[in-house]
Amino acid sequence: DQQVKQNSPSLSVQEGRISILNCDYTNSMFDYFLWYKKYPAEGPTFLISISSIKDKNEDGRFTVFLNKSAKHLSLHIVPSQPGDSAVYFCAGSGNTGKLIFGQGTTLQVKP
Amino acid sequence: ETGVTQSPTHLIKTRGQQVTLRCSSQSGHNTVSWYQQALGQGPQFIFQYYREEENGRGNFPPRFSGLQFPNYSSELNVNALELDDSALYLCASSPTGTRVNYGYTFGSGTRLTVV
Numbered sequence: 001d002q003q004v005k006q007n008s009p010s011l012s013v014q015e016g017r018i019s020i021l022n023c024d025y026t027n028s029m030f031d032y033f034l035w036y037k038k039y040p041a042e043g044p045t046f047l048i049s050i051s052s053i054k055d056k057n058e059d060g061r062f063t064v065f066l067n068k069s070a071k072h073l074s075l076h077i078v079p080s081q082p083g084d085s086a087v088y089f090c091a092g093s094g095n096t097g098k099l100i101f102g103q104g105t106t107l108q109v110k111p
Numbered sequence: 112e113t114g115v116t117q118s119p120t121h122l123i124k125t126r127g128q129q130v131t132l133r134c135s136s137q138s139g140h141n142t143v144s145w146y147q148q149a150l151g152q153g154p155q156f157i158f159q160y161y162r163e164e165e166n167g168r169g170n171f172p173p174r175f176s177g178l179q180f181p182n183y184s185s186e187l188n189v190n191a192l193e194l195d196d197s198a199l200y201l202c203a204s205s206p207t208g209t210r211v212n213y214g215y216t217f218g219s220g221t222r223l224t225v226v
Contacts, residue, residue, distance in 0.1 A: 046214025
């Protein structure tokens with residue numbers, strides 16, 4: 001049972017443009033959603049989170065949108081930079097604190 | 112402030128052997144979780160320890176076991192290794208018991224290869 005899904009394995013965008021990474025979930029009990037970024041040979045790094053009672057959270061170039069009725073969230077990166085090239089994971093968290101991750105989306109930002 | 116450190120970084124074991132992976136939590140963090148990341152997949156929750164007690168477990172068999180020590184460092188032990196245990200094992204720490212709206216701090220992981 002895949003509770004969190006990232007259906008796009010990869011995404012390529014031009015530097016300066018917007019990157020939109022998508023994530024779908026099935027578990028209505030998640031109360032937080034988180035995005036992590038992972039470079040090769042490093043552990044995942046926390047990027048941004050959103051409470052299930054919010055529909056938007058913004059932090060600099062990163063904005064996460066949550067659509068609870070559609071059970072969908074997205075991460076927007078504007079403007080995209082070559083250093084943003086990495087694997088991005090979305091994750092849901094319930095009251096146990098454990099994270100349920102999606103499969104990841106590899107973002108490539110071309111100069 | 113030191114981050115989460117894991118050892119060893121790489122390990123090769125033979126099927127049927129036992130392995131111990133180690134993790135030093137970030138200073139001040141009393142909660143540690145272990146995740147298994149298979150190739151091309153997202154990390155999967157193995158278990159979590161809070162103040163030396165296991166307080167959550169994922170869908171992993173009993174041959175996956177753990178310990179948390181008074182200094183909040185942690186071990187993951189896997190007995191009777193199988194080929195499918197080959198993966199990146201990630202340790203993550205947090206200063207809270209269970210609530211993590213701001214994210215865990217992950218180590219760089221131990222790459223385990225079972226042959």
